[in-house]
Amino acid sequence: MAALRVLLSCVRGPLRPPVRCPAWRPFASGANFEYIIAEKRGKNNTVGLIQLNRPKALNALCDGLIDELNQALKIFEEDPAVGAIVLTGGDKAFAAGADIKEMQNLSFQDCYSSKFLKHWDHLTQVKKPVIAAVNGYAFGGGCELAMMCDIIYAGEKAQFAQPEILIGTIPGAGGTQRLTRAVGKSLAMEMVLTGDRISAQDAKQAGLVSKICPVETLVEEAIQCAEKIASNSKIVVAMAKESVNAAFEMTLTEGSKLEKKLFYSTFATDDRKEGMTAFVEKRKANFKDQ
Amino acid sequence: MAALRVLLSCVRGPLRPPVRCPAWRPFASGANFEYIIAEKRGKNNTVGLIQLNRPKALNALCDGLIDELNQALKTFEEDPAVGAIVLTGGDKAFAAGADIKEMQNLSFQDCYSSKFLKHWDHLTQVKKPVIAAVNGYAFGGGCELAMMCDIIYAGEKAQFAQPEILIGTIPGAGGTQRLTRAVGKSLAMEMVLTGDRISAQDAKQAGLVSKICPVETLVEEAIQCAEKIASNSKIVVAMAKESVNAEGSKLEKKLFYSTFATDDRKEGMTAFVEKRKANFKDQ
Numbered sequence: 001m002a003a004l005r006v007l008l009s010c011v012r013g014p015l016r017p018p019v020r021c022p023a024w025r026p027f028a029s030g031a032n033f034e035y036i037i038a039e040k041r042g043k044n045n046t047v048g049l050i051q052l053n054r055p056k057a058l059n060a061l062c063d064g065l066i067d068e069l070n071q072a073l074k075i076f077e078e079d080p081a082v083g084a085i086v087l088t089g090g091d092k093a094f095a096a097g098a099d100i101k102e103m104q105n106l107s108f109q110d111c112y113s114s115k116f117l118k119h120w121d122h123l124t125q126v127k128k129p130v131i132a133a134v135n136g137y138a139f140g141g142g143c144e145l146a147m148m149c150d151i152i153y154a155g156e157k158a159q160f161a162q163p164e165i166l167i168g169t170i171p172g173a174g175g176t177q178r179l180t181r182a183v184g185k186s187l188a189m190e191m192v193l194t195g196d197r198i199s200a201q202d203a204k205q206a207g208l209v210s211k212i213c214p215v216e217t218l219v220e221e222a223i224q225c226a227e228k229i230a231s232n233s234k235i236v237v238a239m240a241k242e243s244v245n246a247a248f249e250m251t252l253t254e255g256s257k258l259e260k261k262l263f264y265s266t267f268a269t270d271d272r273k274e275g276m277t278a279f280v281e282k283r284k285a286n287f288k289d290q
Numbered sequence: 291m292a293a294l295r296v297l298l299s300c301v302r303g304p305l306r307p308p309v310r311c312p313a314w315r316p317f318a319s320g321a322n323f324e325y326i327i328a329e330k331r332g333k334n335n336t337v338g339l340i341q342l343n344r345p346k347a348l349n350a351l352c353d354g355l356i357d358e359l360n361q362a363l364k365t366f367e368e369d370p371a372v373g374a375i376v377l378t379g380g381d382k383a384f385a386a387g388a389d390i391k392e393m394q395n396l397s398f399q400d401c402y403s404s405k406f407l408k409h410w411d412h413l414t415q416v417k418k419p420v421i422a423a424v425n426g427y428a429f430g431g432g433c434e435l436a437m438m439c440d441i442i443y444a445g446e447k448a449q450f451a452q453p454e455i456l457i458g459t460i461p462g463a464g465g466t467q468r469l470t471r472a473v474g475k476s477l478a479m480e481m482v483l484t485g486d487r488i489s490a491q492d493a494k495q496a497g498l499v500s501k502i503c504p505v506e507t508l509v510e511e512a513i514q515c516a517e518k519i520a521s522n523s524k525i526v527v528a529m530a531k532e533s534v535n536a537e538g539s540k541l542e543k544k545l546f547y548s549t550f551a552t553d554d555r556k557e558g559m560t561a562f563v564e565k566r567k568a569n570f571k572d573q
Contacts, residue, residue, distance in 0.1 A: 084483075129483050150479040182474050207474035207496060228484045232455045240460040240482050247470035247478075251537050255467040263462030264406065268398035275458020276394045285458060 035065035038072040040082065041223050046230035048076030048085040048128075049223065058096035059089045061141045063119075070122040077126055080289070083230025083237070085126070086222045087149055088133040091215060094158070095142030100167065120173045123148045127238045129229050133222035134158045135215055139197070144171060147178035150241060151225065152209040154200040155218040160208065163195035181248060182208045233271035233287040325355035328362040330372065331513050336520035338366030338375040338418075339513065348386035349379045351431045353409075360412040367416055370572070373520025373527070375416070376512045377439060378423040381505060384448070385432030390457065410463045413438045417528045419519050423512035424448045425505055429487070434461060437468040440531060441515065442499040444490040445508040450498065453485035472498045523554035524572040 037051040050072045052059040059065070069087075076082045089095050098117075106116065123130065123145065132146040135155035143160050146152050154160075162175045170176065171192065180188040183206035190196065203209045213221045229237060239262045246255045266272040270290045278285035327341040340362045342349040349355070359377075366372045379385055388407075396406065413420065413435065422436040425445035433450050436442050444450075452465045460466065461482065470478040473496035480486065493499045503511045519527060529545040536542065549555040553573045561568035 129479065150475070150483070152476045178475075182476070205495070208476065210474075210476040210480045225480065225484060228486075232483070232485075233458050236455060236458055236460060237483055240455055240466065241479065243460055243466035244470050244475065244478050244482055247467045248475070252464075252467055252471070252535075256464045259460070259464065259466050260407070260462060263460055264398055264401040266459040267396055267401050269458065272458040273394075275456070276390055279390050279457045280394055285456070287458065 033068045033072070035062070036068045036072060038075070040079075041086075042227045042230065045081055046083045047223050047226040048072070048079070048082045049219075050076075050085065050087050052087075052089040052095055055090050055092070057099070058093035058137060059142065060097055060099045061095050061145065062099035062102055066119055070119060073122060073126050073130075077128055083128065083232075083234055084226035085128055085130045086133055086219065086226050087130055087145070088219050088222070089135065089138075089142075091135050091155075093137040093142070094132070094134040095139075095145055096137045097140035097142055097163075117172050120145075120148075124174075127241070128234070129226070129237060129241055131222045131226055133219050134160075134209070135218055137161075140164055140171065140175070141173060144173040144175045144178070147182065147208075148174065150244075152203075153211045153213055153218060153222045153225070154203055154209040155215040156200055156212055157215055158200040158203070158209075158212075159197045160191075160200075160203050161195060161197035162192050163197075165193060166195040179208070182206070231287075233269070233275065234289040235269055236266055236271055236275075239266060323358045323362070325352070326358045326362060328365070330369075331376075332517045332520065335371055336373045337513050337516040338362070338369070338372045339509075340366075340375065340377050342377075342379040342385055345380050345382075347389070348383035348427060349432065350387055350389045351385050351435065352389035352392055356409055360409060363412060363416050363420075367418055373418065373522070373524055374516035375418055375420045376423055376509065376516050377420055377435070378509050378512070379425065379432075381425045381445075383427040383432070384422070384424040385429075385435055386427045387430035387432055387453075407462050410434075410438075414464075417531070418524070419516070419527060419531055421512045421516055423509050424450075424499070425508055427451075430454055430461070430465070431463060434463040434465045434468070437472065437498075438464065440534075442493075443501045443503055443508060443512045443515070444493055444499040445505040446490055446502055447505055448490040448493070448499075448502075449487045450481075450490075450493050451485060451487035452482050453487075455483060456485040469498070472496065521570075523552065523558065523570040525552055526554055526558075 035054050037053050039049050041047045041049045050069065052065065054060060054065055076085050130149040131151045131153060132149035133153050134146050135158055137159055138146045139161045140163055143162055162171050162179060164171050176192055179191065187206055191198065200209065200212050204212050243259045243262050246258045271287045274287060275285045325344050327343050329339055331337045331339045340359065342355065344350065344355055366375050420439040421441040421443060422439035423443050424436050425448055427449055428436045429451045430453055433452055452461050452469060454461050466482055469481065477496055481488065490499065490502050494502050526549050529548060533542045533545050554570045557570060558568045
C-alpha cells in the first residue's frame with residue numbers, strides 16, 4: 001500500500017483525511033484502506049460490505065478512493081464465501097461527486113490520452129450482485145456510482161442529482177444513459193439540464209430505487225437483501241444478473257435469445273437439478289455453486 | 291383431441307385434473323379442451339376469452355396447457371369476428387409457474403436439442419391484441435405469460451414474481467427482458483435475484499400493469515377494454531400493436547403511411563370531419 005500511495009500521490013487531491021470508522025476491522029488479507037472500509041457481514045459472512053469513508057470530503061470520489069473500491073470489489077469477487085456486495089457511504093452523503101480539484105486543470109488531450117475515468121468501469125464488470133445503500137447525497141459521480149450497481153435502496157433523506165451541467169460539463173460515467181433508462185426521458189432531461197435534485201420518494205416513484213428505508217436501518221436492510229441473494233446458487237445468480245443487464249444492450253428479440261441460452265445453460269449445472277428436485281420433494285435446496 | 295392426447299401423453303406431467311368450469315361452453319369448432327376454456331364474449335362476440343383451467347395445479351403451465359392455449363389463440367386469430375383476446379386464470383392463480391415436474395429431469399442437451407419452451411413464443415406472434423386479466427398468483431412462467439400480452443389488468447390481490455432463482459434456474463421465456471423493460475433495473479434485479487413477489491399496487495406503480503380492478507369485476511373490465519379495441523379497424527389495430535412493439539420510429543412512420551392505403555383510414559377521418567360514427571370494415 002505504501003508503494004501504491006507514492007504512485008497515487010501525484011493524482012490524489014490535497015484532501016486526505018486519515019479518518020478511521022470506530023468499528024473498523026482490517027480486511028482478511030490485511031490490506032489497510034485509506035478511503036474505504038471493507039468487511040464481511042451477514043450470518044455466514046456471505047455479504048461483502050464496502051463503505052466509502054472520506055467524510056470530510058462528503059466521499060468525493062478521488063482517484064485513490066476509486067482504486068481502493070476496485071481492490072475491495074476484486075477481493076470480494078474472488079472470495080468464494082461472498083455471494084453479494086453492499087456499497088454504501090455515510091449518513092450524510094453516499095458520494096457528493098467526483099473530485100473536482102483532480103479534474104480542474106485537465107485538458108481534452110489529457111482526458112483522451114489517459115482514458116480518463118476508465119477505472120470507474122470496474123464496478124460494471126463485477127459478476128456478483130451489488131446493492132447500493134444510499135443515504136444522503138448521491139450527486140454527479142456519486143449518483144452514477146449508485147446507478148452502476150444492480151439494486152438501489154435509498155434512505156428516507158437520500159437525494160439524487162446529476163449537477164455536472166452547473167460546473168460546465170456533463171456526466172461522464174454513464175449518468176445520462178442509466179438515469180434515462182431508469183426514470184424516463186422527461187425527468188432525466190430535467191435533472192441533467194438543470195442540475196436539480198430529486199428526493200428518495202421521487203426516485204422510488206420514478207423507478208430509480210426499489211426501496212426506501214429509515215436512515216438508521218438502511219444498511220441493515222440492504223445487507224438482508226444481499227443475504228437473501230447470497231443464499232441462492234452463485235453461478236445461477238450470475239447468469240440471472242447477466243440476463244437482466246442484457247435488456248439494456250440489445251433488442252427484446254436478441255435479449256430473449258440470450259436469456260434462453262443462459263436458461264438452457266442452467267440445466268448443465270448441479271444446482272439447477274438440486275433446486276428443482278428440492279422443489280418437487282418439498283424440501284430446502286442445498287446449493288453448491290456448481 | 292383423442293389423438294392429440296395420445297401424442298402429448300409422453301410430455302404431460304402426472305398432474306391432469308379433469309376439472310370442468312360450470313359455465314363451460316364448447317368452442318364453436320367443437321374442440322374439447324382439457325386445460326383451458328375458450329369462448330367468445332362481448333356484445334357482438336368480438337372478444338375471444340381464454341381461461342386457463344388447471345385449478346388443482348394452480349394453472350401450472352404444462353406442455354398440454356400451452357398447446358391448447360396456442361390452438362385457441364390460432365382459432366381466435368383466424369376468426370374474422372374476433373377483434374381482441376382476453377387471457378385469464380382463476381381467482382386464486384393466473385398461473386403459478388411452469389410445470390416443474392416436466393422439467394426436473396431434463397439435461398442441457400435435451401433443452402438445446404428440443405428448443406425447450408419454443409412453443410411458448412406463439413403468444414408473442416399473435417397479431418390481435420391480447421389483454422391479460424391477472425387475479426392471484428402470476429409467478430415464474432405465469433408472470434412471463436402475462437408479460438407477453440399487450441396489456442395487463444390486475445385484480446387487487448394479484449401478485450407477481452420471478453422466483454426461478456429459488457429453484458436454481460433463471461426465467462427462460464422473456465422474464466428478465468420484459469420485466470426489466472417494464473419496472474426498471476433496480477426492481478427487476480431485486481425480483482429476479484431474490485425471487486420476492488410484488489403486489490398489484492407495486493406492479494401498477496412500477497408500470498407493469500395499467501389498471502387494478504376488484505377481483506370479481508376484473509375479467510369483465512378486461513372484456514370491456516377488449517370490446518373497445520375490437521370496435522376499431524382490425525388492420526389498423528394490428529399496425530398500431532406492431533408499432534408499439536417495434537424498436538424504432540422509422541417502422542412507425544412506414545406503418546403510419548400504410549394506413550393511408552386502407553379504406554378504414556379514409557372512413558375514419560371522413561367520419562371525424564363529418565362528426566359521425568366511423569363504420570370500419572377491417573380493410
